[in-house]
Amino acid sequence: MSLGLSGLKKSIWVYHVACSPCNNCDIEILDLLTPRFDVERFGIVLVGSVRHADALLVTGMVNRQIKPRLQELYLQAAKPCVVFAIGSCAVSGNFFRRSYNMAGPVDRAIKEVDPNAIIVYVPGCPPKPEAMISGVVKAIGFLDNLKAKK
């Protein structure tokens, strides 16, 4: 078990879920993969299928149309799976919070289907790539705590 967990810390495969974003956060996520930041150093790779994912990178305020799809995607991911709420919209709803089609920020939508989900918040509009890497580091620290408890 602990071998697998230390493997998980060194190889986090991320799946990009765009839940009605303005694309700013998505562009910053793609920046992470460019030579300047190169997250493959830490074993972080963008994968094409949610079944392979260890982390969902969710951007955007979650509207009514996308909410069931986001929940379905989370249920289809192989656990353990961490959810990253990237950007102010995903964290809190930002200035869309009173919008007619707002279906709750990411954490509320995910916790409806799994109350024990691990959610990492990365605020910013858009957050800097450094902020996202710092979020990943904190998530890894959380995994360490998980290991210490067991």
Next chain:
Amino acid sequence: MAFFYYLIFPGFAFAAIVGLLTAWFDRKVTARVQWRKGPPWYQNFADVAKLLIKEVPVPETANKGIFLLAPAVALSASAMAAAMLGAANINWDYTFTGDLLVLWYILALPSIMIILGASASGNPLSSIGASREMNQFIGYELPLVIAMATVVFKVGSVGLGDILRFQAENGPILYSASGIIACIVAILCLQAKLGLVPFDIPEAETELGAGAFMEYSGAALGAFKLTKAILLYTSPIFIITLFWGGIQVKGLGILWAILKYVLFIALFTLIRNTNPRLRIDQAVRFFWVNMTILALIALVLMSLGY
């Protein structure tokens, strides 16, 4: 002894470790080509260790038995191929008549298992991946067989031991015009068998998500990753055995063997990094027209004695 060969030394354990290190070499060189730093050396081991603790959800529409059996059969087949090649290289007499043909069948098994597993998963994108894998498989097998036939006719035997002994006596087959051409054909065919970039059409991340592997996760996906790693180790050894005098594990021969191995891995990586992905019809045409003609030229040159 056979179990030791299959499970530990030239077989599963050794091939998996060397294969994963080779896959890291491939990723690191790719990163350096793109001016990135690249992952650390233990990256692929961490990936596989992680996949072992992930859960394996089976889709409702899937045929559960075939879906879960396919990766296991693919993994054992690739380990078998590594063990057979390794055993033939260690001891030229540790072979049997016609083992080259058996090896060819066993090397085909992982591709067939990818097709079966993807079709059993019940995912439409996976089934497109499976159909592409099948087309590509039909494409590259023909020139590969003709390239192998060039070697077989030159040696006059279908045994790996006889091929190695012939090359030890008469010099490697690569040092002739027909040998070079057949070797080039074999390299490109194995590139397609490995699913590396110009021929990664069945996986095609940007079109199909993960294509044939879309519904796989956890240990099942880990088995396919290990299969790919072992095939990445087996393919250069296969080419070296057929065309370049095999691997000698005595004295300085081991250094020369490592050099040959790294050269072929570097070739695979170079082809992978300098080419865009082909469409499936382009790939099949490439293999059935260009490569088959090239392989036939090698066969004719060989029969003329060049």
